[in-house]
Amino acid sequence: MWRRLILICTLGAFAGIFVIPLNPVNSKLLKLAFLGCIVGAWVGFTILTWKRKPVRVAALILPLLAAVPFILPGGEIDTDELRQDYVRRMSEFEGTKYHWGGESSRGIDCSGLPRRALRDALLAYGFRHFNGRAFRGCVEQWWFDASAKALGEGYRDYTRPLGATGTIQEMDYDGLVPGDLAVTTSGVHILAYAGDGQWIQADPGIGAVATLDGRTADNGWFRTPVTTHRWQLFTQN
Incomplete structure (x- = not known):
């Protein structure tokens, strides 16, 4: 039962990632919801695939890869x-x-x-x-x-x-x-x-x-x- 609940929540989070940006209005609440959906989708996916080691490792590495662009050196901008x-x-x-x-x-x-x-x-x-x-x-x-x-x-x-x-x-x-x-x-x-x-x-x-x-x-x-x-x-x- 809990696994089905996690699956539903994860699918909902993935849907939010694609649906929320369709709203033309830019608001802090929507931004928080969008970030929440990203975190929720990642957590749910990680839990659901935890027993599959290659997928689990990939899921755990993904946030680190996503952070790389933002920790790159801040060189001069043309x-x-x-x-x-x-x-x-x-x-x-x-x-x-x-x-x-x-x-x-x-x-x-x-x-x-x-x-x-x-x-x-x-x-x-x-x-x-x-x-x-x-x-x-x-x-x-x-x-x-x-x-x-x-x-x-x-x-x-x-x-x-x-x-x-x-x-x-x-x-x-x-x-x-x-x-x-x-x-x-x-x-x-x-x-x-x-x-x-x-x-x-x-x-x-x-x-x-x-x-x-x-x-x-x-x-x-x-x-x-x-x-x-x-x-x-x-x-x-």
Whole structure:
């Protein structure tokens, strides 16, 4: 009886690993549930296969292998390479529907767009260069939510102010590089500079991710006062 109960719980945990990420909303509760499902699936699988020595050994080694990327040395990160990948990944969300609290292709919000793109870029960089710092940065970005207002206030030292203020329609772009952020002074919205006068955003008014010309497009956010910021990661050598 107990073995059947463990089997049911283990299958449920495995199902949770695949089902929970389908929810477009990114919340701490769902993250805890997801981690709980991973631990539950591993514990259940280990118990059910304990009598099979090769499988048992593999199950016990698996957590150690999973931890390897996060204990690798934290070497320097090529900020130009990372920035280019980050900006490219933001553009890949073009047309994705707006969903408050979302961070996926099923729905994404204004702060979720740059955070998800940076997280994915860090993960890819970590695999390409076996860089533990990039892996750890990816996990940190995943675990700690940061709203538009929080990013504008330098939450967890993620960003630093650039000093340029005003409206996107009228401000000077000379000091901006692709990937820089503009946060409304009210803290309710965030946009990212895509280069060549273009800005990408998950716009609740449009209802999707869109890239528009900051000078000529008829978009209310471009007439709203903003402050500009840069990811702290891109200011470090």
